[in-house]
Amino acid sequence: MKIFLTGASGLLGRALFKELNECGRGFEVLGTAFSRTSGSLKQLNLLDSTAVKKMISDFGPDLVIHSAAERRPDVVKADPEKAQKINVDATGTVAEAASACGASILYMSSNYVFDGRNPPYYPDSAVNPLNEYGQMKLTGEHIVLEKCPDAIILRIPIVYGRVEYLGESTVTVIADEISADSPAYFDNRQMRFPTHAGDISNVISGLAGLLDAGEEIKGIYHWSSETSITKFGIAKILAGIMGIDPELIREAAPDPNAAPRPENAKLDTGRIRRLGLGTYRDFEQAIREILMEVSEQSS
Numbered sequence: 001m002k003i004f005l006t007g008a009s010g011l012l013g014r015a016l017f018k019e020l021n022e023c024g025r026g027f028e029v030l031g032t033a034f035s036r037t038s039g040s041l042k043q044l045n046l047l048d049s050t051a052v053k054k055m056i057s058d059f060g061p062d063l064v065i066h067s068a069a070e071r072r073p074d075v076v077k078a079d080p081e082k083a084q085k086i087n088v089d090a091t092g093t094v095a096e097a098a099s100a101c102g103a104s105i106l107y108m109s110s111n112y113v114f115d116g117r118n119p120p121y122y123p124d125s126a127v128n129p130l131n132e133y134g135q136m137k138l139t140g141e142h143i144v145l146e147k148c149p150d151a152i153i154l155r156i157p158i159v160y161g162r163v164e165y166l167g168e169s170t171v172t173v174i175a176d177e178i179s180a181d182s183p184a185y186f187d188n189r190q191m192r193f194p195t196h197a198g199d200i201s202n203v204i205s206g207l208a209g210l211l212d213a214g215e216e217i218k219g220i221y222h223w224s225s226e227t228s229i230t231k232f233g234i235a236k237i238l239a240g241i242m243g244i245d246p247e248l249i250r251e252a253a254p255d256p257n258a259a260p261r262p263e264n265a266k267l268d269t270g271r272i273r274r275l276g277l278g279t280y281r282d283f284e285q286a287i288r289e290i291l292m293e294v295s296e297q298s299s
């Protein structure tokens with residue numbers, strides 16, 4: 001099976017590119033990046049629709065996995081017109097190109113399509129995004145399904161994994177924000193479900209394998225770890241690992257300038273588990289390993 005992957009330089013994309021190449025399912029993978037093109041990745045600006053259509057049609061994939069996006073809600077809120085180009089317009093281009101060469105498409109979406117008031121959320125639960133990012137991911141879902149009716153949509157919550165720098169993920173950035181010198185303040189209301197990029201990659205690779213074997217894999221799927229924790233809780237764990245006094249971690253009042261987030265957008269993962277797919281690793285152990293790796297890289 002030939003797989004075309006966008007966003008292969010990203011937090012999720014790097015883990016996914018590795019998994020697809022190393023899983024032993026015989027996938028031939030073309031990974032694309034934009035500003036961080038390295039190794040075997042090909043450079044592609046997804047805003048250049050002619051280049052996107054040409055690269056996809058020249059490769060002739062059986063499956064296109066569209067992972068590239070602007071995924072930071074506050075960045076999307078600050079410049080929605082710019083974010084619209086990558087999150088919505090480019091998604092339309094990629095879906096059109098996939099459809100033109102008869103490829104299936106798997107589109108990465110988010111639990112931010114839900115308002116977080118009535119968890120858990122099933123693939124057919126009512127959507128109601130609270131911020132522009134969630135709205136754009138939902139619009140992306142609609143565009144993909146319109147252009148490729150057999151598309152696979154995979155909604156996931158907050159991702160963590162091996163990072164190039166601490167600020168790269170919403171989880172590891174917290175390690176940058178806490179210090180032994182002064183108190184640091186974090187939200188203790190919104191429940192997060194940090195899910196490792198490697199575990200998400202295993203699910204995607206499994207779905208691609210089933211598709212390749214002729215199984216009917218289409219429609220909306222959810223994957224998430226069962227770890228349910230606030231940013232305040234994550235900060236306490238990180239403080240423990242980093243030898244920082246946990247009393248320096250304090251509860252913050254809601255930030256009126258931040259893009260609103262759902263309080264509990266827990267995803268039900270039954271549809272993936274019924275396919276025999278999906279495992280997740282222990283959060284505390286995995287985050288400890290990631291912090292150790294970053295500290296070794298910088299020493």
Ligand SMILES: NC(=O)c1ccc[n+]([C@@H]2O[C@H](COP(=O)([O-])OP(=O)(O)OC[C@H]3O[C@@H](n4cnc5c(N)ncnc54)[C@H](OP(=O)(O)O)[C@@H]3O)[C@@H](O)[C@H]2O)c1
Nearest residue numbers: 007009010011012033034035036045046068069108158159
């Ligand atoms: N991270 C999360 O917590 C989270 C949670 C839920 C859903 N998701 C979804 O999961 C997917 C992967 O997220 P991620 O965390 O891997 O994001 P990420 O680390 O921010 O990576 C974004 C990727 O998009 C690429 N990209 C951005 N603009 C581009 C352009 N104009 N042309 C081509 N490529 C471009 C980047 O390429 P360069 O870096 O090379 O420029 C990078 O590979 C996204 O669809 C996101 O919405 C993520």
